[in-house]
Amino acid sequence: MNALLPILYVALGGAVGSVARFKLSGLVLRQFIGWTFPISTFVINIVGCFAIGVLAGLGEKHEWLSTDLRLLLITGLLGGFTTFSAFGLETFVLLRQGAVTMAFLYILSSVMVGLLLLMGGFWLTR
Numbered sequence: 001m002n003a004l005l006p007i008l009y010v011a012l013g014g015a016v017g018s019v020a021r022f023k024l025s026g027l028v029l030r031q032f033i034g035w036t037f038p039i040s041t042f043v044i045n046i047v048g049c050f051a052i053g054v055l056a057g058l059g060e061k062h063e064w065l066s067t068d069l070r071l072l073l074i075t076g077l078l079g080g081f082t083t084f085s086a087f088g089l090e091t092f093v094l095l096r097q098g099a100v101t102m103a104f105l106y107i108l109s110s111v112m113v114g115l116l117l118l119m120g121g122f123w124l125t126r
Contacts, residue, residue, distance in 0.1 A: 006071050013076020021081045048085035052078050056089055 021044055028040040055073055059065030065073075078085045087110060094103035 005068070009068055009071040010076040010079070013072040013078075014080035017077040017080025017082075020077075044082050045084040048078055048082035049088040051081075052085035052089050053092075 024044060024047070025040040028043045032039045052074060055065065055078075059070070074086075091103050091106055094100075094106060
């Protein structure tokens, strides 16, 4: 059973995060009817970034973020809510370590390669 616990933590957190994304997205869309800017995804991404920043900061300051709690809250909950928060944290860690060039390469390659592959996948299925 111990080998299943990490999977259960991620699954439980992911389910809650996905539902939270769905509900927040609907709430935001109802407030900004007619906008062409993708405000719902933007709000979810910035909320996720703030949340992962709070969790990482508290975890570092108070050392309360056990492996199980990290799996539940960061990998599961925020992973289900938005993976953009993980991207933000990884970029922040690179910048904090002084790896500025690597951070900017990561940002640029993630966005550009992601868009290229999205377009390629779309093109292949048309």
